[in-house]
Amino acid sequence: MKHLQPLYGHSLALLTDLYQLTMAYGYWKTGNPHQEVIFSLFFRKPPYQGGYTITAGLASALELVEQLRFTAEDVAYLATINGNDGKPLFEKGFLDYLYELRFTCDIDAMPEGTIVFPHEPLLRVQGELLQCQLLETALLTLLNYQTLVATKATRVCQAAQGDMVLEFGLRRAQGIDGGLSASRAAYIGGCTGTSNVLAGKLFDMPVKGTHAHSWVMVFPNELTAFQTYANVLPNNCIFLVDTYDTLQGVQHAIEVGQSLRQQGHEMVGIRLDSGDLCELSRQARQQLDQAGFTDALIVASNDLDEYAIQSLKQQGAAINAWGIGTKLVTSYDEPALGGVYKLTAIKNQENCWEYRIKVSEQSIKTTNPGILQVRRFYNDQGFFLGDMLYDILQPPSGNPVLVNINDTQKLLKISPEVLYEDLLIPVMRQGKTLANQPKSLLDIRQYLQQQLQRYPDNFKRLENPDIYPVSLEGSVFLHKEHLINQTKQSKTRYQM
Ligand SMILES: Nc1ncnc2c1ncn2[C@@H]1O[C@H](COP(=O)(O)OP(=O)(O)OP(=O)(O)O)[C@@H](O)[C@H]1O
Ligand SMILES: O=P(O)(O)OC[C@H]1O[C@H](OP(=O)(O)OP(=O)(O)O)[C@H](O)[C@@H]1O
Ligand SMILES: O=C(O)c1cccnc1
Numbered sequence: 001m002k003h004l005q006p007l008y009g010h011s012l013a014l015l016t017d018l019y020q021l022t023m024a025y026g027y028w029k030t031g032n033p034h035q036e037v038i039f040s041l042f043f044r045k046p047p048y049q050g051g052y053t054i055t056a057g058l059a060s061a062l063e064l065v066e067q068l069r070f071t072a073e074d075v076a077y078l079a080t081i082n083g084n085d086g087k088p089l090f091e092k093g094f095l096d097y098l099y100e101l102r103f104t105c106d107i108d109a110m111p112e113g114t115i116v117f118p119h120e121p122l123l124r125v126q127g128e129l130l131q132c133q134l135l136e137t138a139l140l141t142l143l144n145y146q147t148l149v150a151t152k153a154t155r156v157c158q159a160a161q162g163d164m165v166l167e168f169g170l171r172r173a174q175g176i177d178g179g180l181s182a183s184r185a186a187y188i189g190g191c192t193g194t195s196n197v198l199a200g201k202l203f204d205m206p207v208k209g210t211h212a213h214s215w216v217m218v219f220p221n222e223l224t225a226f227q228t229y230a231n232v233l234p235n236n237c238i239f240l241v242d243t244y245d246t247l248q249g250v251q252h253a254i255e256v257g258q259s260l261r262q263q264g265h266e267m268v269g270i271r272l273d274s275g276d277l278c279e280l281s282r283q284a285r286q287q288l289d290q291a292g293f294t295d296a297l298i299v300a301s302n303d304l305d306e307y308a309i310q311s312l313k314q315q316g317a318a319i320n321a322w323g324i325g326t327k328l329v330t331s332y333d334e335p336a337l338g339g340v341y342k343l344t345a346i347k348n349q350e351n352c353w354e355y356r357i358k359v360s361e362q363s364i365k366t367t368n369p370g371i372l373q374v375r376r377f378y379n380d381q382g383f384f385l386g387d388m389l390y391d392i393l394q395p396p397s398g399n400p401v402l403v404n405i406n407d408t409q410k411l412l413k414i415s416p417e418v419l420y421e422d423l424l425i426p427v428m429r430q431g432k433t434l435a436n437q438p439k440s441l442l443d444i445r446q447y448l449q450q451q452l453q454r455y456p457d458n459f460k461r462l463e464n465p466d467i468y469p470v471s472l473e474g475s476v477f478l479h480k481e482h483l484i485n486q487t488k489q490s491k492t493r494y495q496m
Pocket of ligand 3: 168169195208209210211212301323325
């Protein structure tokens with residue numbers, strides 16, 4: 001899967017915040033651009049106060065890193081950026097350095113479609129300081145948004161309980177890439193297809209659709225509109241029935257469905273786009289069934305999201321396919337995932353790792369130091385038991401002590417026999433994407449569905465879910481405490 005190159009056709013090296021470049025200049029100028037470092041990309045709060053988050057965007061991120069080059073035009077533009085004194089910000093030697101730069105980082109990441117929790121690295125980058133720093137903004141741009149939309153789509157599909165969900169969001173998306181990335185992420189999250197044709201081409205995913213009100217309004221009456229559509233596209237008939245009078249519209253659809261049958265075709269269904277969707281869908285179902293169209297789909301659209309779908313299901317709506325646009329692609333009720341990219345370790349002159357921490361008054365914002373891996377434990381039936389962040393240089397042995405990340409008083413013991421899996425896998429070495437990446441979107445969808453089956457229902461509730469246990473392995477916890485104390489001591493010294 002490649003989409004950045006076909007879409008943009010030019011370098012994306014400048015798709016970053018200026019401060020990454022000024023810091024890179026600083027590292028170059030002060031002689032430590034090659035110092036080896038580790039960054040982790042993670043978020044602190046699950047979107048929608050939900051019980052799970054679904055990773056997406058890795059394929060785009062790997063494509064971006066692999067093709068990253070500063071072109072002659074890129075550096076020529078950078079040469080025009082001035083500082084406050086009106087003189088160029090960057091000297092020529094640095095721009096020449098950028099022009100020659102080839103990215104050689106290693107990346108370990110959770111595969112797309114993984115269920116992930118706050119504080120767990122979705123991705124860990126290891127490499128030269130200057131290079132790793134330059135990746136921050138683009139990695140966050142790509143992973144934050146797709147992860148958010150994949151999560152929303154999974155929630156919508158969960159509410160739809162196996163019904164077909166079509167993503168109709170392009171017209172309401174935040175710009176071109178918002179629309180495209182959302183279509184991809186929504187498909188990962190479980191949608192059956194998209195109305196977005198360019199997404200279908202770029203990502204090799206199913207494109208589907210009905211017709212608009214304008215089609216009905218163009219003809220002298222609704223019946224003629226449906227008949228004409230059926231003549232042109234007898235194999236694609238989902239009639240939008242609410243332009244004038246919904247139940248009369250259903251009757252017109254039935255009439256055209258009957259003449260389609262005589263020609264050897266089958267009407268696929270109808271679409272409702274206004275009014276009381278529960279009531280109308282039940283009446284429409286009755287009309288369709290009575291006329292012998294028991295398999296005809298009833299598609300509903302109109303500002304729907306997981307909560308509206310849940311409510312319509314509870315009311316007994318007879319809807320069996322859902323078209324979801326605005327609220328899915330814009331992630332309407334929570335428009336951003338707050339993923340961050342933090343330095344967790346740096347190699348000193350003796351070639352030893354020194355761990356780094358960012359402290360905060362808010363303990364949720366204090367980072368976890370080290371070279372972190374996420375281990376997921378499973379019970380005998382294969383259900384998720386809990387996750388543990390551990391340091392790959394101090395892997396747990398025997399009965400590890402786990403300290404709950406949200407409540408350090410809560411300790412958990414895990415017996416050595418428990419089944420587990422480490423979630424971060426190598427995906428890039430020396431700037432080259434490994435052969436196991438990218439997986440096809442079908443594989444990613446299947447992987448997500450398998451995990452959802454193993455993730456207990458009490459954590460999956462759309463509202464007020466139980467909080468899934470994520471812990472720090474004992475030595476990571478102690479290391480973190482030690483670094484927090486160290487910073488406190490140096491602060492006290494400074495104040496004295
Ligand atoms: N039975 C229902 N239960 C819960 N929500 C519903 C139900 N029926 C419709 N809705 C939702 O309620 C909202 C109704 O939208 P709105 O008030 O704009 O009316 P409308 O039917 O779209 O009218 P129009 O499109 O003609 O302006 C939509 O978001 C729709 O998805
Ligand atoms: O409500 P959403 O979840 O965003 O789903 C997409 C909406 O886009 C279309 O409306 P629009 O009025 O743009 O065109 P139409 O004439 O096809 O209804 C469609 O009918 C849906 O109502
Ligand atoms: O195909 C459809 O029905 C469709 C496509 C985009 C937006 N709303 C509806």
